[in-house]
Amino acid sequence: MANNMAEEVKLFKTWSNIFGLRVVWALKLKGIEYEAIDEDLSNKSALLLQYNPVYKKVPVLVHNGKPVSESLLILEYIDETWNQNPILPEDPFERARQRFLAKFNEEKLLPTIWAIFTKEGKDREEAMAASVENLKFVEEELKGKKFFGSEKIGLADLVFGWMANLIGIFEEVIGLKIVDERYPLLLAWMQEFYELPVIKDTWPPHDKMIIKYQALYENYHPAK
Amino acid sequence: MEGAVVLLDFWPSMFGMRTRIALAEKGIKYEYKEEDLRNKSELLLQMNPVHKKIPVLIHNGKPVCESLIQVQYIDEVWNDRAPLLPSDPYKRAIARFWADFIDKKIYDQGSKVWKTKGEEQETAKKEFIESLKLLEGELGDKAYFGGENLGFVDVALVPFYSWFYAYEKCGNFSIEAECPKLIAWAMRCMQKESVAKSLPDREKIYEFILHMKKIFGIE
Numbered sequence: 001m002a003n004n005m006a007e008e009v010k011l012f013k014t015w016s017n018i019f020g021l022r023v024v025w026a027l028k029l030k031g032i033e034y035e036a037i038d039e040d041l042s043n044k045s046a047l048l049l050q051y052n053p054v055y056k057k058v059p060v061l062v063h064n065g066k067p068v069s070e071s072l073l074i075l076e077y078i079d080e081t082w083n084q085n086p087i088l089p090e091d092p093f094e095r096a097r098q099r100f101l102a103k104f105n106e107e108k109l110l111p112t113i114w115a116i117f118t119k120e121g122k123d124r125e126e127a128m129a130a131s132v133e134n135l136k137f138v139e140e141e142l143k144g145k146k147f148f149g150s151e152k153i154g155l156a157d158l159v160f161g162w163m164a165n166l167i168g169i170f171e172e173v174i175g176l177k178i179v180d181e182r183y184p185l186l187l188a189w190m191q192e193f194y195e196l197p198v199i200k201d202t203w204p205p206h207d208k209m210i211i212k213y214q215a216l217y218e219n220y221h222p223a224k
Numbered sequence: 225m226e227g228a229v230v231l232l233d234f235w236p237s238m239f240g241m242r243t244r245i246a247l248a249e250k251g252i253k254y255e256y257k258e259e260d261l262r263n264k265s266e267l268l269l270q271m272n273p274v275h276k277k278i279p280v281l282i283h284n285g286k287p288v289c290e291s292l293i294q295v296q297y298i299d300e301v302w303n304d305r306a307p308l309l310p311s312d313p314y315k316r317a318i319a320r321f322w323a324d325f326i327d328k329k330i331y332d333q334g335s336k337v338w339k340t341k342g343e344e345q346e347t348a349k350k351e352f353i354e355s356l357k358l359l360e361g362e363l364g365d366k367a368y369f370g371g372e373n374l375g376f377v378d379v380a381l382v383p384f385y386s387w388f389y390a391y392e393k394c395g396n397f398s399i400e401a402e403c404p405k406l407i408a409w410a411m412r413c414m415q416k417e418s419v420a421k422s423l424p425d426r427e428k429i430y431e432f433i434l435h436m437k438k439i440f441g442i443e
Contacts, residue, residue, distance in 0.1 A: 054325065054358065063314075066314055068314070068317045068321075069321065070321060070324060072324075073317055073320050073321055073324065074317075076316075076317070076320065077313055077314070077316070077317040080313035080316065081313045081314075092297050092300040092301045093283075093286055093288070093297070095296075095297070095300065096288045096293050096294075096296070096297045099290070099293045099296070100288075100289055100290060100293055103290055103293070104274065108274075137274055
């Protein structure tokens with residue numbers, strides 16, 4: 001096994017949080033054994049607050065008692081600590097590209113798609129227009145590649161991975177198509193990623209997700 | 225590792241300053257190209273079509289965007305001198321955490337200090353100082369965030385020092401009074417040639433902000 005006797009790896013996350021899920025994928029990819037601690041974010045544990053005093057958020061990875069927070073930082077930490085099945089390529093330019101894509105997801109793609117979910121009227125229209133631009137870029141990025149990491153999945157795949165599950169859930173709850181036939185490469189990638197052996201058993205239960213996001217949606221769009 | 229290096233930049237940009245410092249620390253010769261952000265060059269639009277922003281580092285014709293990504297790229301390519309990130313993975317994670325914290329907090333909070341007034345400005349000043357105090361805590365008794373030498377967090381943060389004077393004038397407060405250790409750290413950094421030649425004069429930044437306030441119609 002990948003761990004030696006002295007390794008102790010804990011992951012604070014929740015059952016549905018997509019940022020924690022990325023870390024689960026990285027740990028599975030490298031065959032690292034860990035203890036998963038699912039938090040109730042309305043009642044955060046003392047340990048979580050101790051390990052992440054600055055943001056008080058999940059996920060937090062604790063390796064031999066030392067905490068790392070912020071999912072992208074955790075992914076890089078995992079990649080640098082356990083060398084098997086690398087998440088980042090060797091070439092510095094390619095590494096920079098993967099990091100750029102990861103940042104693009106966090107700052108552009110994810111927020112605009114989330115805004116489609118949470119907003120209505122003109123704000124939603126703007127979010128949809130912005131998402132189209134962002135999705136076009138992501139589609140372009142996949143040209144000539146099987147994954148964002150090229151032959152096998154890398155950092156960008158793990159970071160975009162939320163789409164493979166959550167886009168479908170959003171579309172079901174909202175009743176709107178977000179990733180349609182304009183993005184054939186992206187649709188193919190989502191399908192491929194969803195089914196990967198390392199990924200497919202990690203998805204949170206579909207029914208539970210629908211209930212959760214349905215309730216969230218009603219919060220954002222209360223019946224008048 | 226050698227090959228043409230070009231930096232598309234804008235003189236008051238803290239983000240551009242980070243890349244300037246990293247290049248200077250490593251002793252890399254490069255061509256500096258000043259962009260007029262109201263009239264962006266073809267090269268900028270071609271090299272950063274997604275965000276159309278500076279700084280853009282172009283190495284052997286290939287662009288690297290986003291300042292902290294550029295600093296890591298520079299550290300990885302020119303890995304035989306002046307390391308900016310530590311070699312230990314946990315220490316690297318800590319360095320990245322604080323650089324990320326600076327990105328999440330300092331720019332927006334600092335901006336609010338000069339762009340707002342009244343209650344909003346008081347809140348902005350308070351939050352800004354709180355963030356700086358957290359960073360002061362992280363610095364502790366070290367000479368630099370990187371320990372004995374300039375590191376990733378130093379490079380990420382020190383450019384904002386060139387804007388502190390402008391923030392203080394606009395907000396009518398003293399950052400040194402609240403965070404003396406941080407100012408001492410900043411002045412220590414300014415002793416380094418790589419930092420001193422990468423940061424513009426603070427009066428020029430203040431003039432720039434006054435000009436921006438006119439344009440934005442902010443008193």
